[in-house]
Amino acid sequence: xxKEKFNIVVFSGDMDKVLAAFILATTAASMNMEVRMxxxxxxxxxxxxxxxxxxxxxxxxxxxxxxxxxxGRLPLSRFNMLGMGPMMMKAxxxxxxxxxxxxxxxxSVDMGIKLVACTTTFxxxxxxxxxxxxxxxxxxxxxxxLGEVREGRVSYFI
Amino acid sequence: MKPNKxxxxxxxxxxxxxxxxxxxxKKMKVGEVLEVLATDIGIKGDMPAWCKATGxxxxxxxxxxxxxxxxxxxxxx
Numbered sequence: 146x147x148k149e150k151f152n153i154v155v156f157s158g159d160m161d162k163v164l165a166a167f168i169l170a171t172t173a174a175s176m177n178m179e180v181r182m183x184x185x186x187x188x189x190x191x192x193x194x195x196x197x198x199x200x201x202x203x204x205x206x207x208x209x210x211x212x213x214x215x216x217g218r219l220p221l222s223r224f225n226m227l228g229m230g231p232m233m234m235k236a237x238x239x240x241x242x243x244x245x246x247x248x249x250x251x252x253s254v255d256m257g258i259k260l261v262a263c264t265t266t267f268x269x270x271x272x273x274x275x276x277x278x279x280x281x282x283x284x285x286x287x288x289x290x291l292g293e294v295r296e297g298r299v300s301y302f303i
Numbered sequence: 304m305k306p307n308k309x310x311x312x313x314x315x316x317x318x319x320x321x322x323x324x325x326x327x328x329k330k331m332k333v334g335e336v337l338e339v340l341a342t343d344i345g346i347k348g349d350m351p352a353w354c355k356a357t358g359x360x361x362x363x364x365x366x367x368x369x370x371x372x373x374x375x376x377x378x379x380x
Binding site: 168171172174175176177178241242243244252256 | 314315316317318319321322324325326352353356357
């Protein structure tokens with residue numbers, strides 16, 4: 146039997162929204178669905194390594210210095226308060242045994258969820274493949290992702 | 304009910320009990336019964352939904368003072 150496809154666009158790089166995306170993705174994979182997460186724009190930060198900055202020119206380097214990458218240092222969409230909010234949220238998640246975003250990324254790769262990085266964001270932000278974590282399924286454009294979306298019944302944008 | 308295996312999910316929130324159940328069921332043989340212990344009330348709806356999606360058999364839930372024992376039978380690979 147062919148698996149039902151579940152596609153999620155992860156546009157946001159906010160910890161809370163990304164958490165929701167991963168909860169749905171891992172649940173869908175547990176329910177035997179073929180899951181694909183397309184990380185674009187701020188969402189790409191989830192797949193970036195923790196680095197001082199990255200980029201090829203000065204503008205990109207400045208932007209990527211402000212726009213910190215790494216699943217472990219995503220901001221909150223509300224009450225970020227210069228990092229206080231995420232710190233509190235992480236402690237609360239730990240109290241309730243909720244996996245961290247980093248743990249969710251690893252779990253997703255282990256479960257066969259396809260983590261896809263958007264090539265457009267990748268290029269205009271001046272990233273290189275070495276800026277990204279291992280386990281990424283592919284680097285693709287919108288048409289490739291939409292090709293998958295057309296074959297699935299459920300697609301989300303977060 | 305006599306389960307072949309017990310999975311402890313006490314204190315875990317959604318989606319972990321379901322993710323762990325799916326993982327555990329992969330290792331079991333057809334005909335075996337898994338008992339899942341949970342405290343998250345979401346399990347009452349989530350487990351039947353998971354069984355429906357994956358084609359496994361939902362045998363029921365026992366509830367006692369905020370603790371849930373859910374039984375699932377593996378009926379196919």
